[in-house]
Amino acid sequence: MKFPENFLWGGATAANQCEGGYNLDGKLPSVADHISKGDVNTPRTFTYDIDTDNFEYPSHEAIDFYHRYKEDIKLFAEMGFKVFRLSINWTRIFPKGDESEPNQAGLDFYRSVFEECKKYGIEPLVTLSHYETPIHLAKTYGGWTNRQVIDFFGHYARTVFNEYKDLVKYWLTFNEINILASQFGAIMGGGIIPEAGNSPIFNSDEESVASKNQRFQALHHQFLASANAVLDAKKINPEMQVGCMIAGNETYPLTCHPNDVLKAQQSIYEANFYCGDVQVRGEYPPFAKRMWQENDIELDIHAGDLELLKAGTVSFYTFSYYMSSTASTDPSQSASAGNMMFGIKNPYLESSDWGWQIDPVGLRVYLNEVYNRYRVPLMIVENGLGAHDEFAEDGKIHDSYRIDYMKQHIEQMKLAIADGVDLIGYTSWGCIDLVSASTGEMKKRYGFIYVDKDNEGYGTLDRSKKDSFDWYKEVIASNGEKL
Numbered sequence: 432m433k434f435p436e437n438f439l440w441g442g443a444t445a446a447n448q449c450e451g452g453y454n455l456d457g458k459l460p461s462v463a464d465h466i467s468k469g470d471v472n473t474p475r476t477f478t479y480d481i482d483t484d485n486f487e488y489p490s491h492e493a494i495d496f497y498h499r500y501k502e503d504i505k506l507f508a509e510m511g512f513k514v515f516r517l518s519i520n521w522t523r524i525f526p527k528g529d530e531s532e533p534n535q536a537g538l539d540f541y542r543s544v545f546e547e548c549k550k551y552g553i554e555p556l557v558t559l560s561h562y563e564t565p566i567h568l569a570k571t572y573g574g575w576t577n578r579q580v581i582d583f584f585g586h587y588a589r590t591v592f593n594e595y596k597d598l599v600k601y602w603l604t605f606n607e608i609n610i611l612a613s614q615f616g617a618i619m620g621g622g623i624i625p626e627a628g629n630s631p632i633f634n635s636d637e638e639s640v641a642s643k644n645q646r647f648q649a650l651h652h653q654f655l656a657s658a659n660a661v662l663d664a665k666k667i668n669p670e671m672q673v674g675c676m677i678a679g680n681e682t683y684p685l686t687c688h689p690n691d692v693l694k695a696q697q698s699i700y701e702a703n704f705y706c707g708d709v710q711v712r713g714e715y716p717p718f719a720k721r722m723w724q725e726n727d728i729e730l731d732i733h734a735g736d737l738e739l740l741k742a743g744t745v746s747f748y749t750f751s752y753y754m755s756s757t758a759s760t761d762p763s764q765s766a767s768a769g770n771m772m773f774g775i776k777n778p779y780l781e782s783s784d785w786g787w788q789i790d791p792v793g794l795r796v797y798l799n800e801v802y803n804r805y806r807v808p809l810m811i812v813e814n815g816l817g818a819h820d821e822f823a824e825d826g827k828i829h830d831s832y833r834i835d836y837m838k839q840h841i842e843q844m845k846l847a848i849a850d851g852v853d854l855i856g857y858t859s860w861g862c863i864d865l866v867s868a869s870t871g872e873m874k875k876r877y878g879f880i881y882v883d884k885d886n887e888g889y890g891t892l893d894r895s896k897k898d899s900f901d902w903y904k905e906v907i908a909s910n911g912e913k914l
């Protein structure tokens with residue numbers, strides 16, 4: 432079985448993790464610009480006032496894509512990218528979020544980025560919201576808990592749809608929308624922040640920043656905003672396609688005890704299908720009522736909301752996939768680390784340097800599960816290995832571990848296509864090294880392209896090619912035949 436002829440190979444980034452220039456040309460801070468650097472042991476911290484404290488904010492300079500995008504896109508083109516996923520930083524277009532007029536310098540910047548992509552025949556795939564809610568909306572309106580934010584987002588989305596209607600065909604509304612159910616997602620994705628002071632973005636206290644009710648209400652508002660965006664895009668240019676973006680969570684039962692099986696199933700349903708059903712099928716799933724009751728969630732659903740969800744369904748489904756986890760009802764089992772999801776250690780899997788359990792077969796399982804439920808085209812828009820890269824004596828980075836990881840995942844994609852899954856594209860995460868979302872570090876690297884910057888923020892920012900660069904170039908040139 433082969434990859435389809437027009438398969439979209441490429442790479443993915445997010446504005447807050449690569450652009451830098453956080454206060455240039457009219458831009459004001461987003462929520463991500465208020466998050467300090469952490470590391471494996473120290474959680475990143477949200478801090479209310481960035482002018483008066485001493486934290487480091489990795490997004491403020493990041494890898495300076497803001498000034499170096501031409502060089503970076505040229506390297507992507509050299510690898511043969513067909514698609515480049517990036518996000519528009521909302522705060523470049525509407526610095527506070529509630530203005531009526533957009534910031535021209537922000538519009539010009541992305542026009543120039545998209546034109547640069549088009550020059551090489553690269554299709555931009557644009558996320559409208561990837562942790563970049565304007566801090567003003569978070570502070571003044573309570574972020575996405577406030578229904579008014581739907582309108583501000585709608586105005587932003589229509590503005591960029593109109594502006595780039597001839598340059599951008601593929602859009603995603605909210606990055607990993609399902610993580611809004613977590614505390615991390617509440618801050619980063621939902622713009623729900625503590626009233627003053629600091630707060631770790633990973634917190635074992637479930638209700639520290641936002642209650643479950645607030646988080647699911649915010650999610651309801653994002654569903655509505657996403658549905659509006661789908662409808663607006665169709666009106667502005669019927670050629671445009673809008674997709675959802677879910678953090679893919681494949682969970683296995685730790686044992687074949689029926690209680691473990693049930694727990695794993697519920698985890699998949701609640702983590703993946705709750706959002707997938709609303710965005711693809713246009714309705715809350717059957718189990719939602721039980722879930723709301725069990726968690727004391729009472730949603731404020733207005734007249735017309737459910738009709739809007741039904742009307743504004745996405746035309747393709749995208750997701751991130753890094754790892755799988757396991758579920759157990761045995762209280763003596765302890766949780767292991769993961770991509771915004773935490774589970775019990777699977778004895779059959781190896782883990783990355785950051786403890787994420789590597790599971791290529793799980794990708795095939797996930798692809799089949801989701802395709803058979805939704806029957807819309809699928810795209811993997813994040814996948815890759817966060818690893819420590821060291822220069823060898825010959826002055827190069829021989830990242831065979833990254834090549835192995837990706838090779839195994841691409842092999843499983845091929846098998847899933849043979850299973851009948853309509854998979855249309857693959858953008859590996861962090862195609863160029865960038866700031867880690869969970870830890871804020873630079874040393875957790877995913878790229879084919881190395882960026883000379885260390886965890887303390889020192890370095891020339893020069894770009895260089897790792898071994899995986901040439902390997903991926905071959906993969907694309909052979910349309911996935913040479914792995």
Ligand code: BGP
Nearest residue numbers: 445606607817866867868869870
């Ligand atoms: C996803 C986010 C990305 C990205 C990725 C890798 O959840 O959408 O923004 O960062 O995870 O995570 P990390 O950077 O923590 O390794």
